[in-house]
Amino acid sequence: GAGVSQSPSNKVTEKGKDVELRCDPISGHTALYWYRQSLGQGLEFLIYFQGNSAPDKSGLPSDRFSAERTGGSVSTLTIQRTQQEDSAVYLCASSLFGGFDGYTFGSGTRLTVV
Amino acid sequence: AQKITQTQPGMFVQEKEAVTLDCTYDTSDPSYGLFWYKQPSSGEMIFLIYQGSYDQQNATEGRYSLNFQKARKSANLVISASQLGDSAMYFCAMREGPGNAGNMLTFGGGTRLMVKP
Numbered sequence: 001g002a003g004v005s006q007s008p009s010n011k012v013t014e015k016g017k018d019v020e021l022r023c024d025p026i027s028g029h030t031a032l033y034w035y036r037q038s039l040g041q042g043l044e045f046l047i048y049f050q051g052n053s054a055p056d057k058s059g060l061p062s063d064r065f066s067a068e069r070t071g072g073s074v075s076t077l078t079i080q081r082t083q084q085e086d087s088a089v090y091l092c093a094s095s096l097f098g099g100f101d102g103y104t105f106g107s108g109t110r111l112t113v114v
Numbered sequence: 115a116q117k118i119t120q121t122q123p124g125m126f127v128q129e130k131e132a133v134t135l136d137c138t139y140d141t142s143d144p145s146y147g148l149f150w151y152k153q154p155s156s157g158e159m160i161f162l163i164y165q166g167s168y169d170q171q172n173a174t175e176g177r178y179s180l181n182f183q184k185a186r187k188s189a190n191l192v193i194s195a196s197q198l199g200d201s202a203m204y205f206c207a208m209r210e211g212p213g214n215a216g217n218m219l220t221f222g223g224g225t226r227l228m229v230k231p
């Protein structure tokens with residue numbers, strides 16, 4: 001596609017439920033990144049996939065968070081047993097190279113845990 | 115230590131005037147890239163400008179320029195002739211390592227710019 005697509009755009013879930021957030025990167029982009037942005041805050045790195053290499057999971061805040069990337073394309077971020085502090089906008093980005101225009105962001109998924 | 119520091123949580127500027135948004139960074143990697151993004155209230159992240167660590171000239175893109183002072187590890191964004199549509203959050207970010215590695219970006223906390231008519 002023309003850009004990075006994320007779905008759903010908004011998600012309201014009850015505390016304790018599991019959620020799945022989807023990211024469809026730009027076709028051919030080898031690297032995919034997940035970030036979290038809490039209200040009024042900067043972007044917090046969560047996880048990064050690069051080609052066939054093992055993902056960099058160093059930013060995942062707890063073992064309730066996991067992500068996978070199937071076939072080197074679409075990625076799913078899963079949050080198990082959601083908590084209210086998980087409420088945030090989850091942004092996905094993809095890149096071919098980390099050069100001057102290499103990072104394209106999706107519009108994000110706004111997650112609200114009630 | 116913070117890798118990217120933006121010390122101005124909020125700023126006002128008069129329409130048509132220039133404004134400088136501060137960014138300092140910390141890295142020991144000789145190869146890195148610095149980015150500025152704009153995030154309007156709609157939430158999208160809009161790429162503005164990029165500076166590579168080996169670039170000799172300061173980057174410019176239209177009304178945006180990056181004041182790159184390598185020895186001081188600063189990469190301030192200058193917006194000339196501010197417009198009302200420039201009101202947004204601005205984020206400075208850094209990629210450590212060469213551009214072909216696809217390494218992640220680390221972001222600063224952002225500066226909210228408000229342009230007054």
